[in-house]
Amino acid sequence: xxxxxxxxxxxxxxxxxxxxxxxxxxxxxxxxxxxxxxxxxxxxxxxxxxxxxxxxxxxxxxxxxxxxxxxxxxxxxxxxxxxxxxxxxxxxxxxxxxxxxxxxxxxxxxxxxxxxxxxxxxxxxxxxxxxxxxxxxxxxxxxxxxxxxxxxxxxxxxxxxxxxxxxxxxxxxxxxxxxxxxxxxxxxxxxxxxxxxxxxxxxxxxxxxxxxxxxxxxxxxxxxxxxxxxxxxxxxxxxxxxxxxxxxxxxxxxxxxxxxxxxxxxxxxxxxxx
Numbered sequence: 673x674x675x676x677x678x679x680x681x682x683x684x685x686x687x688x689x690x691x692x693x694x695x696x697x698x699x700x701x702x703x704x705x706x707x708x709x710x711x712x713x714x715x716x717x718x719x720x721x722x723x724x725x726x727x728x729x730x731x732x733x734x735x736x737x738x739x740x741x742x743x744x745x746x747x748x749x750x751x752x753x754x755x756x757x758x759x760x761x762x763x764x765x766x767x768x769x770x771x772x773x774x775x776x777x778x779x780x781x782x783x784x785x786x787x788x789x790x791x792x793x794x795x796x797x798x799x800x801x802x803x804x805x806x807x808x809x810x811x812x813x814x815x816x817x818x819x820x821x822x823x824x825x826x827x828x829x830x831x832x833x834x835x836x837x838x839x840x841x842x843x844x845x846x847x848x849x850x851x852x853x854x855x856x857x858x859x860x861x862x863x864x865x866x867x868x869x870x871x872x873x874x875x876x877x878x879x880x881x882x883x884x885x886x887x888x889x890x891x892x893x894x895x896x897x898x899x900x901x902x903x904x905x906x907x908x909x910x911x912x913x914x915x916x917x918x919x920x921x922x923x924x925x926x927x928x929x930x931x932x933x934x935x936x937x938x939x940x941x942x943x944x945x946x
Contacts, residue, residue, distance in 0.1 A: 674731040678942025679715070679752070680760070680935075681708055681739030682780075685905075686715040687938040690723065698723055700935035708739040716747055736760045736941040755944040757937065758796045762788025764940025765901040768930035774899040775892040778937060779906035781805040783884045785891040797891045802883040804906050810876045815869055823873050824909045830874025837861030852922045856882055877911050885919035885927070892925060901928045903936025 673692055680687040686708070690698035701719050705711035720726070733752045735743050743752040765776030766788050773789035775797070784799040804820075812818045817826070840853035841862060859879035864871075888900050906912065907929050916927040932939065 673725075673729050675725060675729060676731050676942055677716075677719070677733045678760075678938045678940070678944075679712065679733060679735045679737075679740075679743075680938035680941060681712055681735060681737040681742060683708070683738065686711040686739075687935055688715045688719045689935055689938050689942050690719070690725075691942055697932075697939070700932055700938065702934070708742045712739070712742060712747070734941045734944050736937060755941050756794075758784065758786050759794045760937045760940035760944060761786045761903065762794035762940065763943045764936035764938070765903050766790065767939055767943060768903065768932055768936055769899070769901045769928050771899055771901065771928075773897060774901045774928075775888060775895065775897055776901045776903060776936070777884065777888045777891075779803055779884060779902060779904035783887065785888055787891075787895050787897070797894065798887075800883060800887045802880055802887075804880075804904075807876055807880045807906070811873065814872055814876065817873075820909070824877065824911060826870050827873035827877050827911060829870040831871050832874055832878060833862075834864040834867040834871045835860055835862065835875035836878065854918065855922055859883075874911070877909065878915055880906070881912060881915040882919065885916055885925075886923070888927075889919070889923045889925045898924075898926045899928060900925055901930065901936075903930075903933045905934055907933040 675690045675692050677690045685704050687702050689700040703711055703715035705714050730750055733750055734755050735752045736755050736757045740754050746752045761776050761778045776786045776788055778784045780803055782801045782803040785797045787795040787797055811823050817823050836856050837858040839855045839857060860875055892900050920927050
């Protein structure tokens with residue numbers, strides 16, 4: 673077997689995936705470490721070990737991400753080909769969703785919006801600095817918490833009625849005009865004296881996802897498309913599906929969180945031909 677590998681190198685997290693000769697996806701993997709080099713070699717070693725691969729069975733390695741520069745000399749005897757992160761986001765999102773064209777939104781430390789179509793066109797449309805970094809920073813400041821799993825578990829008990837100001841809070845009952853009563857007017861605009869840590873945790877998550885969702889809808893409208901594919905680490909947070917479904921109902925978009933959404937960019941890197 674000759675496999676093509678994709679590697680996405682983040683700050684201290686490396687994602688790795690492979691495709692065999694028949695084009696079958698080899699299950700993606702993620703490794704955390706204290707520095708990029710440790711993370712890269714840890715991910716590579718674990719991946720080839722668990723999948724029974726030898727070095728001479730690896731046809732090509734394509735790398736992307738902010739830490740790709742750490743692989744100037746390749747991995748062991750294998751050369752690494754650098755590929756565009758935005759191009760990888762586009763290709764990965766289309767592959768996972770099965771769509772011919774879509775807006776692909778990568779939810780990482782910040783958020784990037786990329787238009788992609790089946791003809792290979794990719795266009796970076798902008799994004800927002802709101803993302804996972806915002807969620808973690810505000811959680812550390814407001815909740816003294818920095819474990820994302822603990823944050824979303826706590827948020828599962830939260831109540832947004834104690835946090836956010838909505839249309840129904842400032843409009844006469846039954847007189848909502850063309851706007852949805854649940855539409856947020858101001859995140860944290862109605863924070864209650866009795867709001868507890870679970871309410872605040874949910875408010876932070878909701879604010880991040882609403883900011884990202886609104887940005888994505890505007891970007892999609894600019895390209896006259898409705899399908900928005902969400903990829904990246906934040907898509908694995910349990911509240912994501914519910915919150916994006918609510919945005920979808922209010923703003924008329926179509927959000928898709930596909931299987932393996934966390935690995936969209938690294939899958940796109942492995943599929944690159946450039």
